[in-house]
Amino acid sequence: MDFQLSDLYTLLPEIFLLIGVSGILLLDLFLSKEQRGVTYALTLIVLVVTSVLPWFFYDADPRVIMSGLVVSDALGAALKSTVCVLIAVGLVYSKNYLLSRGLHRGEYFSLTLFATLGMMVMISSNHFLSLYLGLELLSLSLYAMVALQRDSGRSSEAAIKYFVLGAIASGMLLYGMSMIYGATGHLNIEAIVSSILSGHSDSNLLRLGVVFVIVGIGFKLGAVPFHMWIPDVYQGSPTSVTLLIGTAPKVAAFAFVLRLLAEALGHPSLHQDWSQMLTVLAVASLIIGNVVAIAQTNFKRMLAYSTIAHMGFLLVGFMTGSISGYSASLFYVLTYVLMALGGFGVILLLSRDGFEAEELSDLRGLSQTNPWCAFLLMIILFSMAGIPPTVGFWSKLFVIQSIIDLGYVGLAVTAVMTSLIGAFYYLRVVKIMFFDANESSINTVKYSAGMAVFAVNGLLLLGLGLFPGWLLSLCESLIESSVRTF
Amino acid sequence: MLTHVIGSLSLIVWVPIFFGVAVLLVGRDGRERIARWMSLVGSILSALVVIPVWMQFDAMQSEFQFVEFIPWIETFNINYHLGIDGISLVLILLNALTTIFVVVAGWEVITKKVSHYFASFLILSGMINGVFCSLDAMLFYVFFEATLIPMFLIIGVWGGPNRVYAAIKFFLYTLAGSLLTLVALIYLYRITGGSFAISNFYAVSIPQSAQVLIFLALFAAFAVKIPMWPVHTWLPDAHVEAPTGGSVVLAAVMLKLGGYGFLRLSLPIVPDAARELAPFVIGLSLIAIVYIGFVALVQRDMKKLIAYSSISHMGFVTLGIFIFNVGGMQGAVIQMVSHGFISTALFLCVGVLYDRMHSREISDYGGVVNSMPMFAVLFLVFAMANAGLPGTSGFVGEFLVIMGAMASNFWFAFAAAMTLVLGAAYTLWMYKRVVFGECGSERVLGLKDVNAREFAMLFVLALIVIGMGVYPKPFTDVIDVSVATVLELASVIKN
Numbered sequence: 001m002d003f004q005l006s007d008l009y010t011l012l013p014e015i016f017l018l019i020g021v022s023g024i025l026l027l028d029l030f031l032s033k034e035q036r037g038v039t040y041a042l043t044l045i046v047l048v049v050t051s052v053l054p055w056f057f058y059d060a061d062p063r064v065i066m067s068g069l070v071v072s073d074a075l076g077a078a079l080k081s082t083v084c085v086l087i088a089v090g091l092v093y094s095k096n097y098l099l100s101r102g103l104h105r106g107e108y109f110s111l112t113l114f115a116t117l118g119m120m121v122m123i124s125s126n127h128f129l130s131l132y133l134g135l136e137l138l139s140l141s142l143y144a145m146v147a148l149q150r151d152s153g154r155s156s157e158a159a160i161k162y163f164v165l166g167a168i169a170s171g172m173l174l175y176g177m178s179m180i181y182g183a184t185g186h187l188n189i190e191a192i193v194s195s196i197l198s199g200h201s202d203s204n205l206l207r208l209g210v211v212f213v214i215v216g217i218g219f220k221l222g223a224v225p226f227h228m229w230i231p232d233v234y235q236g237s238p239t240s241v242t243l244l245i246g247t248a249p250k251v252a253a254f255a256f257v258l259r260l261l262a263e264a265l266g267h268p269s270l271h272q273d274w275s276q277m278l279t280v281l282a283v284a285s286l287i288i289g290n291v292v293a294i295a296q297t298n299f300k301r302m303l304a305y306s307t308i309a310h311m312g313f314l315l316v317g318f319m320t321g322s323i324s325g326y327s328a329s330l331f332y333v334l335t336y337v338l339m340a341l342g343g344f345g346v347i348l349l350l351s352r353d354g355f356e357a358e359e360l361s362d363l364r365g366l367s368q369t370n371p372w373c374a375f376l377l378m379i380i381l382f383s384m385a386g387i388p389p390t391v392g393f394w395s396k397l398f399v400i401q402s403i404i405d406l407g408y409v410g411l412a413v414t415a416v417m418t419s420l421i422g423a424f425y426y427l428r429v430v431k432i433m434f435f436d437a438n439e440s441s442i443n444t445v446k447y448s449a450g451m452a453v454f455a456v457n458g459l460l461l462l463g464l465g466l467f468p469g470w471l472l473s474l475c476e477s478l479i480e481s482s483v484r485t486f
Numbered sequence: 487m488l489t490h491v492i493g494s495l496s497l498i499v500w501v502p503i504f505f506g507v508a509v510l511l512v513g514r515d516g517r518e519r520i521a522r523w524m525s526l527v528g529s530i531l532s533a534l535v536v537i538p539v540w541m542q543f544d545a546m547q548s549e550f551q552f553v554e555f556i557p558w559i560e561t562f563n564i565n566y567h568l569g570i571d572g573i574s575l576v577l578i579l580l581n582a583l584t585t586i587f588v589v590v591a592g593w594e595v596i597t598k599k600v601s602h603y604f605a606s607f608l609i610l611s612g613m614i615n616g617v618f619c620s621l622d623a624m625l626f627y628v629f630f631e632a633t634l635i636p637m638f639l640i641i642g643v644w645g646g647p648n649r650v651y652a653a654i655k656f657f658l659y660t661l662a663g664s665l666l667t668l669v670a671l672i673y674l675y676r677i678t679g680g681s682f683a684i685s686n687f688y689a690v691s692i693p694q695s696a697q698v699l700i701f702l703a704l705f706a707a708f709a710v711k712i713p714m715w716p717v718h719t720w721l722p723d724a725h726v727e728a729p730t731g732g733s734v735v736l737a738a739v740m741l742k743l744g745g746y747g748f749l750r751l752s753l754p755i756v757p758d759a760a761r762e763l764a765p766f767v768i769g770l771s772l773i774a775i776v777y778i779g780f781v782a783l784v785q786r787d788m789k790k791l792i793a794y795s796s797i798s799h800m801g802f803v804t805l806g807i808f809i810f811n812v813g814g815m816q817g818a819v820i821q822m823v824s825h826g827f828i829s830t831a832l833f834l835c836v837g838v839l840y841d842r843m844h845s846r847e848i849s850d851y852g853g854v855v856n857s858m859p860m861f862a863v864l865f866l867v868f869a870m871a872n873a874g875l876p877g878t879s880g881f882v883g884e885f886l887v888i889m890g891a892m893a894s895n896f897w898f899a900f901a902a903a904m905t906l907v908l909g910a911a912y913t914l915w916m917y918k919r920v921v922f923g924e925c926g927s928e929r930v931l932g933l934k935d936v937n938a939r940e941f942a943m944l945f946v947l948a949l950i951v952i953g954m955g956v957y958p959k960p961f962t963d964v965i966d967v968s969v970a971t972v973l974e975l976a977s978v979i980k981n
Binding site for chain 1: 557558559560561562564602624627628629631632634635638639642643649650653654657658661662665666668669672673675676
């Protein structure tokens, strides 16, 4: 594990991003308000380049570098690249929204990039320290971004709520990590694994540590009963920030959970414990998320509860502790973020000066004023509901398949039945768009770049629904090649 | 196994969908004319591609024919696997013809979002053909579920006043039924060692307790779809609120997905459970036949009456399937096809009246024969067929099922034969109140008789209904071997 200069190549994406964000931060100081477009363009360029870089510098077999802090593998490269693309697309969606809300500022872009950096550190970390560091970099950037609209009471409330609960979650996580450190004497994932395997670790302490780690993860993912912050933060934040919170960090969180649970604590004796805990979290999330979403009238809040339900599904796949389960979860999270991207994206597109299209009633009669937009949103909603031929069906199917393989038929029936409840509120949105009469003609979109991205986004969900095979085998090979299971 | 890349069955599935998408893209507002003509061309072409298949179909062969096989999702061994037997073929034919009628029926009537209306029907038609052609359970399921989306929109966008309630009820009811099927299919995938091929499901042996659960899971989907008493309540709502075309497709084709599911999946995959639970299903079917018949008798709304009559007739289908003999099953299939045409015709007749009067209440009519003699004659043919008059297609299926039931149990046959009385009662009484008697109002006197378009479609339907009643041999010939094969599979002991 000695340091080699060539190891730096592997970290080139992160290094490039850091240099980029520092440069942008400095440059922005010298730009006038009218020239802010330069910052925006540079941010996009940095993101695009960063999304390409990981493909050139990764190792097909996982390789630990930087004294065990970082692991370089195919999964990490793929997820880092995905995160950058998601953030970039999110920025394209947000352009007009940011301009009209006075958020089109240097801070916004540099915080976005810092959050991205945090996610990338999380994704490829091999050490509890770097894992935590990445998480905090992400979280702190997001806290600030939620609060960026200083004059909005709701934003401030959301920010404080997010910060306090996020801090508690981080505390729990750290506490859990410290117990694991106490039990094994290591923070490095590989060292922890070998310590557990050798049997010298204190299994009770280890187990207690796992409990706290799970609580921390539950908070970060927003699984019931640690979900309380999600609806308020989703609703209170500026929609562009909601989009940011609702998409890329889910991918990073997946990697985070994978590194922590599957790689560090995946020993069968521990897996037995955390899979039970995850099952409880998952079932509670599926039920609460789907049922409470029915009562929502605010689209953002509804999507927040739907996120909770989707995270439940993700955990269902995860609790199996099998390669097929992890692959199904990876497939799930990748397709889910695409849906969330479109779902929040459409709110951004429909919003205008002084008007947030975030109430469900704002979508009334969308099919008359903007049939194309309504059609695309319909695909997204059916995909979230898991109706074929959209990709949402396959992502649910693969998860269910992975748990039935292990004999959890009861859990599968629960998951399936809660998605029936879920179908109701997604259908209600379709109903509002297609069956209700339009009362005003405000639902027009003049922002063509955003519309184009939205079209690609929606059709991608349909296309992936018709040809899901390649993505699934990609997920499977990524998991197989990268995750060091027991 | 024969492997084509793209064959006749793919054409049958994708030509309507292709035209549907094309109509959607081309027919913007202000270009309704193009949308209409393109849909008509699309629906006729979709029917034409069925003809070569019908011609080349070898009715003596018990294997699936026109098989196509393309790997789709290799990780889970899910394949684009198509093939048909006689039962699929007659239902595909029914679907293809129904689509043409639907397009013609909506010609002038639909004025709102014309292209979307026709596109929905064309896409729906392709998906339904997909269900009838699938030999891979997951492909079957995908098509089966996907049909919900266009139908949901059809009811919700072009439906009546209470359309939202009806559309959501329709969607959730059928989704609830089919989700359990999904779990059952994945379970079957597991015990076959990783295959979704329906033929592998046939071959694998399953313990009895699992068979019962699988049967019930499949039953949940198909019983809701067909629909059987007591899970039929979505159907009257959906029918009443749907536009005429929607009602036609629902009654004529979508209900058949349930019957087809029983024949293709339930019986051959879990034969022991099917035999064990047959009395239960037969009981429900008899309740549907008799009780729903009485319910139909008291309806005041014509569409609702036909909807209940559909449920009662579908009771015949499930009865025919679950008495496990050739006559019964053949009768069930014939009944499905015949009911498809008759209900199409009846809903179109109601549509003709509704377009003129904007009412479906029986009491608003009376004496229609005075102003619409031509219509009265055609309507009579279909009313008689619905009542099961010999010489019409309605008779053939019912007769075969009753004969089959007689062979298995006299009282089944007795109860089933009740429907002939009840069916005649509710249909003819409705006919009498609508067509004969005193003129209900001034408006009835002023009604215009059917125009050329309406006459053409009703006349063709009348020809089909009578033709099938007088000479059903082409249909029975096609399904003969297939029915025997299904029965053979259903009599295997697998547990």
